[in-house]
Amino acid sequence: MIRRARPDDVDAITGLIHGLAEYEKAPDECTVVPEQIHTALFGPHPAAFAHVAETDAGEVVGLALWFLNFSTWDGVHGIYLEDLFVRPEHRGHGYGRALLATLAAECVEHGYSRLSWSVLDWNTPSIGFYRALGAVPQDEWTTFRLTGDALTALGAEGGS
16 A cells, blocks of 8 residues: 555654665665654655555555655656665565556646656666656766765855
């Protein structure tokens, strides 16, 4: 079953995020704590949204954490999928596809023009899965990121 995340899912969501970091071979880079997830999803100004995959026994085993982006070319929102993760022992049962189908339905229902996400180049099982769904890689784009000292230095130029 796929459903919107609830506040009582925060610990499970945090655990899934840490599980994803481990899968992506970067567990030391993941420092998120449940309080941050609670604020991001359920605080006064939610910055993100989530759906969870739940077994028949009520165990949360999968996660799609996402936020809205905006296409200036289309003039409408889209969904950016930040994290998609299903616990390894629960893969192959349709949870990942169901989570993505739920987000696609969210896009259609609200008139959003796209559902997009990133995947690590080495993650060939996921790349194959996404291609089988009809997703197309955006190979002509390079993702950039500012963090740490570089972010702080540039931010100092901008002031507030």
